[in-house]
Each structure stands twice: as C-alpha cells, then as structure tokens.
Amino acid sequence: MPLRVMIVEDEMLLALDLEDMLLDAGYTVVGQASDMPQAIALAEKVSGGVDVAIMDVNLARGTNGVETAAALRQRWNIPSLFVSGNLDERTRAEAQQWHPIGFVGKPYSEREVLSSLMQVAI
Template identity: 45%
Template sequence: MIRLAPDRLAYPARASARLLAPDHGGGAMGTGRPHRIQIVEDDYFIGMQIEDALAAAGYEIVGIAPDRREAIALAGRTTPDLVLMDIRLARGSDGVETAIELRRRYGLRCVFVTAHADAGTRARADPAQPLGWVTKPFTPATLVGIVKAALAADDGGEDVT
C-alpha cells in the first residue's frame, strides 16, 4: 500500500517517466524541448495514469500536485506549458478556482480532466479559459489527443473538446 505523508501530498514526476519517454512530436514550439505538463490531481493512481500516458507520448511531466496550494507553488517553480486540472482536489480545494488563479498569476492555460463536466461546471470554469475537457474515465489515446490539440490551439481560448 502506498502511503503519502499528510503534510506533503505533492509528488514530483517519476524520473523514469521523464528519462525514458520517446519523442513523438511533444516538443514545445521553437524550443527544441518537450512540452512541460503539470498535473493537478489528488488521486495518486489517476495521477500516475496521466503521467504514464503523457510521458509515453514524449511530454515532460514537471510534477503532480494534489491541491490548490501545491499546484500554485509548483507552477511558480516549474513554468509548465500546460496544466491538467481535476475539479475536486485534496483538502477541499476547487480545481476551477485553482485554474483561474494559475491563469491570473502565470498566464497558464489548462485542460480539465474530471468526472464533473456538466454545463454548470463548464460555465463556472469559463474565466479560466480552459483549452479542453477530458471526462473521466478516459483512455490514454483520448488524453494524449486532447493534450496535443490543446497545445496546438491558438491563444484565443479555443475549447478543443
């Protein structure tokens, strides 16, 4: 059984996922480096599933945060190209509010990865200008496809789902 320290739920991306990922066109435009992705997910196993799928597609995972506080701190340290955001987070945090804060502070866009994609939640998330939505449960191919489309989308707030 995996146990996480209650005072430090965030965990960095696994080195094996970062180092063994093949390059399948996940490069950041004009930089020669893979796109850097931050995951905000409080379920350890779903976070690992997302990390594995994206690393296999050639993306660099900068880390996984379980709540608002860790997500904002991680984004400030790592400057990801895209954030994958759950709606309901650890410690009662709200993914929509976190995404809005990341957009305001750092100009970061997100793709919501959630079981909560109803019209009301989507409307509440509009100020975050999300680039897409992935509904749980998802397949790795669906996740990677939406991430690729989100990264390729213009900065006009286009929703790719």
C-alpha cells in the same frame, strides 16, 4: 521541445497513470499536485515554466480545480485541461471563463487526453 505538463489530481493512482501516459507520449511532467496550494507552489518553483495543467475539478482538502485553474491562468497564463467525472453544465460554465484547452470526462482514454494536449502544441 516537449510540452511541460503539471498534473493536478488528488487521486494518486490516476495521477501516476497520467504521468506514465504523458512520459510515454514524449511530454515532460514537471510535477504533481493534489490541491491548490501545492499547484501554486509547483508553478512558482518550476524553472522554464509550465505549458499546461491537467486539472481535476474536485481536489484534496476542499480545494477546487476551477479556482486553481483560474489562479494558474491569471498569474502565469497556464491553460488547463479539465479531466473530471464532475463536468456538469454549471462547472463547465465556471471553467470556460478561464479559457481551458478542453474537458475530458472520467473515465478517460489516452487518445482523448493526448488529442486535447495537441491543441497546446499547435
């Protein structure tokens, strides 16, 4: 059964690019969210659950990807793969406490994203 992936990214073109990449690789994309409230609502409504979230650090409307990842992990045990251009040491340390599957910097390659997602499938 393919992994069910949620994309949490406020830049629409990047979200669509990620979705195309994931679909081409055989993953199921359960939906996209651009901020924390949308991500929570999506997780609540997806039947069958979400296996992993691809998470930007800086989200729309002032919401934070690390806080969003924390909420998803605490409530549904959904791990996150952080994909961001803002991966300084402080941000990494904050994110690390929620046991992400990894960190990929922007701009990213398809290989980086897909190889990180392989860890969830194992």
